[in-house]
Amino acid sequence: MNLNQRFSLESLSHGADEDQTGLLFAANANITDLSSVNIVGASVDTVRQLFHGVPKASFITKLEQHVENKDEYIRLTGNTCVNDDRWHFSRMGKTGGYRYKMQNNTVGLVILFGSWYGKMDNEGSHLKIELSPHFISQRATAEIWEYLHGEFVGLSRIFLEEPIAKGVAVHLACDYQGFNLPGDFVRNLVTASRTIRAYDGIASIDLTDFTDAIGTYGREGQAKDYLIGKPIAVQMALYEKSYEIVKSDKVDYFHEEWNIYSLGAYDNTQPVRRIEARLHHTVIREIGLGLGLEFEGFNQVADHLTDLWRYALERNRLMIDGDPRGYVNPFWQLLMQDVIFKVPAQGVKITRKKKEAVDPIARNITSVIGNLVSIMARRNECTVRHVMRQIHNLHIWPEIQTYYRNRGLDEDDIRNQIKQGLERRRLVGKAA
Numbered sequence: 001m002n003l004n005q006r007f008s009l010e011s012l013s014h015g016a017d018e019d020q021t022g023l024l025f026a027a028n029a030n031i032t033d034l035s036s037v038n039i040v041g042a043s044v045d046t047v048r049q050l051f052h053g054v055p056k057a058s059f060i061t062k063l064e065q066h067v068e069n070k071d072e073y074i075r076l077t078g079n080t081c082v083n084d085d086r087w088h089f090s091r092m093g094k095t096g097g098y099r100y101k102m103q104n105n106t107v108g109l110v111i112l113f114g115s116w117y118g119k120m121d122n123e124g125s126h127l128k129i130e131l132s133p134h135f136i137s138q139r140a141t142a143e144i145w146e147y148l149h150g151e152f153v154g155l156s157r158i159f160l161e162e163p164i165a166k167g168v169a170v171h172l173a174c175d176y177q178g179f180n181l182p183g184d185f186v187r188n189l190v191t192a193s194r195t196i197r198a199y200d201g202i203a204s205i206d207l208t209d210f211t212d213a214i215g216t217y218g219r220e221g222q223a224k225d226y227l228i229g230k231p232i233a234v235q236m237a238l239y240e241k242s243y244e245i246v247k248s249d250k251v252d253y254f255h256e257e258w259n260i261y262s263l264g265a266y267d268n269t270q271p272v273r274r275i276e277a278r279l280h281h282t283v284i285r286e287i288g289l290g291l292g293l294e295f296e297g298f299n300q301v302a303d304h305l306t307d308l309w310r311y312a313l314e315r316n317r318l319m320i321d322g323d324p325r326g327y328v329n330p331f332w333q334l335l336m337q338d339v340i341f342k343v344p345a346q347g348v349k350i351t352r353k354k355k356e357a358v359d360p361i362a363r364n365i366t367s368v369i370g371n372l373v374s375i376m377a378r379r380n381e382c383t384v385r386h387v388m389r390q391i392h393n394l395h396i397w398p399e400i401q402t403y404y405r406n407r408g409l410d411e412d413d414i415r416n417q418i419k420q421g422l423e424r425r426r427l428v429g430k431a432a
Helices: 007-015 057-069 133-137 141-151 243-247 249-259 281-290 299-314 330-338 362-379 384-392 397-406 409-426
Strands: 004-006 025-027 030-033 038-055 072-075 086-091 098-102 109-115 124-131 160-177 189-191 198-200 226-227 236-239 273-279 315-318
Touching: 004 007, 004 198, 025 330, 038 057, 038 133, 038 141, 038 249, 038 299, 057 072, 057 086, 057 109, 098 133, 124 160, 124 315, 124 409, 141 299, 160 281, 160 299, 236 243, 236 299, 243 273, 273 299, 281 299, 299 315, 299 330, 315 330, 362 397, 362 409, 384 397, 397 409
Parallel strands: none
Antiparallel strands: 004 025, 025 030, 038 124, 038 160, 072 086, 086 098, 098 109, 109 124, 160 273, 189 315, 198 226, 226 236, 236 273
């Protein structure tokens, strides 16, 4: 990958001096002027923080009483941050992964508690807290982490005994005006992903779960929207944000945010498009290991968000002519070099590294799971839930849990591995 030279009118007036902040991009004697591009937002759109621990028996009793009484609201007493707030409360089915859901849109948080993939009296990833854009934008990193995991007032301590941060997923979003993706976008995109979806007129991208994007609205003549990659890896979403905010009833919020970020340069008569990089918690964990760091909590990741953004854009990069060894598209280079999240890029070289197993019987454990998946893949009616039930019934289940826990993984990661294994064997393997 080669980068364009950057110039400004002022730098050119002094000769051929480069200007790293200039908006004139030159490559192979071709000059592209991006002075009409207006970046109106660079924000952490979503954070999903996982916590590991044993659920508190007293709080489970409280929740079950609310279920029995059919109470629609609950107060999370014992936490000074949210003590006066009422939360909408509901019990969830197994498809959601968690038993209970508490949501407060005023605060800007969704709490999922009690994993269906582990017993409530055992350690596990029983707590996931989803942070909304306005919750994140109104608080510094230290304040966010105190709210979630503070020693005395953290939300995690209401739900779990001795909670441990065990994974964080982050969505980074850049909003811009004054540029349309080229018609040959897919042809010139260099990506490691095998999954690219193009939609005509997507107006709503569902960010409430680790699922594929969902197109719920459309209109003739609207630019194409794209979803690149799968949610368990590095996924990119490109869509028209100004149309989506009308359907989600967030017009006033985003108009204000875009005006503040752009210092009044936002033009409310022009559409705003968004490029969003979604990094799964396993990806972020592996990046941390590659840097010799622990990336399990948002507080540990926050200073590296700009580097994560650049990594995502390098993994899925728009080239001038589709040649991975050629020149990157000037617009893509602008996004990579000029967009900053919280703090500037550290300039580190990112490589992903999987945590090495410390269990001496690791190979046997992976063989057991792999063989079980192969056998059950031959039975088309078998689902991930069926395989997980069989694994839970094995006498070596505690050893399996220890093996995955030592790699920084949990039952959700086992489920994802099994899901991929079943799909792979049925499509291209011996079970097909």
